[in-house]
Amino acid sequence: MLQAKTEYGNIITLASFTQKEISSLKEHTQFFCPACQEPVIAKAGSKMIPHFAHTSKSNCPVREGGEGPYHEKGKLLLYQWLKYQQLDAQLEAYLPTISQRSDILIKLKNKTVAIEYQCARIPSAEIIKRNKGYQREGIVPIWILGANQFNRRKRNEIGIDQFQLHFIHQFSSDFPLTLYFFCPNTLRFISFQDLYFPVMQRAMGKITIRKLNDMVFTDLFNASSFTRQDLFQSWKQEKRSFRIRPSRRMFGRELMWNQWLYANAAHRETLPSIIYLPVSAQFRMKTQPWDWQSRLCLEIIHPIAAGGTFSLQRCMHMLRHHVRHSASFPLINSNANPVYQYLQLLEQLRIIRETAPNHFTKQNPIIFYEHIESALKGDELLLDQFISSS
Ligand SMILES: [Zn+2]
Structure with a gap:
């Protein structure tokens, strides 16, 4: 941590002193943790930001899990950046009512924001617990990940793992899903x-x-958004590689899906083009988009004759093992349902129509392909329809 309390009760940020001043401070002053009140040790090596550390025996509720100099440097820079803007920001603010310390706490006119700069991996339960604490105190948490976790794959694509999923923000239902990263170097x-x-x-x-x-x-x-044009153009490439990728050894859910396809006499290469479409709430699903979308099409919509009906509830029941628990997304203030979003796309394509809230009537048959060539052509045409209608 960057700050500690002296025996006189004032808070000291070690990094704001020179090495010489720190040596003299260390001789004459005792430092204590503002959270647990235990004595802490001042550390000021040449390679790291001067900071304080608990002793190894400490049971402090906010003792850091060794996030290291990258984290300390970033935290300090973010704090200085906020102070420079004349904001009421507090470094390492300890909140006794919830036994939590936020990296930075900002008091705004009508709300309080906690900045968490997260560079190390911590258990999901810990992330959820901290967010719940903030929620109880009416504080808005903003989690900024260390850029050491920014895994760019293409111009507009990054790799995201289970851990990073927890940090997707959506401040309101019309705000785009957002992840933040910061590099202190x-x-x-x-x-x-x-x-x-x-x-x-x-x-x-x-x-x-x-x-x-x-x-x-x-x-x-x-709020900065992907254009529909960009989205569906990129999606074309994804869909193409999904169709043409060679079969490989499969395991887990992919194997289960292939067995299901086989049992339904269907093949990945010739599935209808309406399977594997982009929906923004896909992150709520535990399975790949083509997996749950094909089950929905083949098991529910395809068997129904034109004019027949089905409900969203029936779809959700069938896919109940495909949906993640909503507690996994504490920073998302929207209940967008991926299955409903998908049904809305099918409505745009005139396959179905929502005739009463959450009740759908089938309008047109689903088209299957004979060959991969016609499937590839069909995919292009279908995604172009979305581009031209946007
Ligand atoms: Zn402590």
Whole structure:
């Protein structure tokens, strides 16, 4: 941690002193942890930001799990950036009512924001617990990941794992899904917004990279979106590689899906083009988009004759093992349902129509292909329909 209390009760940020001043401070002053009140040790080596450390026996509720100099440096830079903007920001603010310490706490006119700069992996339960604490106190948490976790794959695509999923923000239902990253070495701040997952492990979206010093705090709430054109063009490539990728050894859910396809006498190469479409709430699913979308089409919609009906509830029941628990997304203030979003796309394509709230009537048959060539052509045409209608 960067701050400690002296025996006289004032808070000291070690990094704001010179090495010489620190040596003299260490001789004459005792330091204590503002959270647990135990004595802490001042550390000021040449390679790291001067900071305080608990003794190894400590049971402090906010003792850090060794996040290291990268984290300490980033935290301090973010704090200085906020102070420079004359914001009421507090470094390492300890909140006794919830036994939590936020990296930075910002008091705004009508709300309080906690900044968590997260560079190390911590258990999901810990992330959820901290967010619940903030929620109880009416504090808005903003989690910024260390840019050491920014895994760019293409111009508008990054790799995202299970851990990072927890940090997707959506401040309101019309705000795009957003992930933040910050690099203390290059001072670059990255916003990754309007995420769409073509597979579970990757998301495409709008990447904005700026120097921290060219930004102000409220820039965090700028909404930047992927254009429909960009989205569906990129989706075409995903869909193409999905069709033509050679079969490989499969396991787990992929194997289960292939067995299910086989039992239904269907093949990946010739599935209808309406299977595997982009929906923004895909992150809520535990299975790949083509997996649950094909089950919905083949098991529910396809067997129904034109004019027949089905409900969203029936779809949700069939896919109940495909949906993640909503507690996994504490920073998302929207209940967008991926299955409903998908049904809306099918409505745009005139396959079905929502004739009463959450009740659908089938309008047109689902088209299957004979050959991969016609399937590939059909995919292009279908995705072009979305581009031209947007
Ligand atoms: Zn402590």
